[in-house]
Amino acid sequence: MATISISRIPVTVDNGKQSVRIQLANVTYTVGLLYSRRNEAWYVSLTHVATGTAVISSVRASVFVGLTAFTRSPYAPDGELVLIHNSGLRVDAGLADLGRTHSLIFIPNNQT
Numbered sequence: 001m002a003t004i005s006i007s008r009i010p011v012t013v014d015n016g017k018q019s020v021r022i023q024l025a026n027v028t029y030t031v032g033l034l035y036s037r038r039n040e041a042w043y044v045s046l047t048h049v050a051t052g053t054a055v056i057s058s059v060r061a062s063v064f065v066g067l068t069a070f071t072r073s074p075y076a077p078d079g080e081l082v083l084i085h086n087s088g089l090r091v092d093a094g095l096a097d098l099g100r101t102h103s104l105i106f107i108p109n110n111q112t
Contacts (some may be wrong), residue, residue, distance in 0.1 A: 009081075009104040016095055021049065024077035024106050029055070031081075031104070035095050042083070042093050044104070048075035063090050063102070079108035 016035035032045035
């Protein structure tokens with residue numbers, strides 16, 4: 001049976017904006033989170049800290065959609081950032097939902 005190692009990104013967003021430094025697959029990144037009141041949606045940016053290179057910029061965070069799936073950056077993490085609803089619902093996160101009813105997780109590619 002395969003073991004899956006999933007990391008939950010620590011977010012507690014009350015004001016619609018947060019930046020957090022994290023380790024993904026042994027590489028340091030900064031995750032930026034910004035809520036658009038006009039679109040009623042969260043947007044995620046990911047920056048490779050050592051080079052300052054943006055891996056993704058302002059990608060809309062939809063539940064169960066890989067946020068780094070389509071980047072061609074050589075600095076992309078070896079895995080996938082995904083927004084989930086903690087009870088499995090397909091409902092996107094509202095302003096006060098990240099860290100409460102929704103989580104941002106990282107699933108490494110090298111699962112064994």
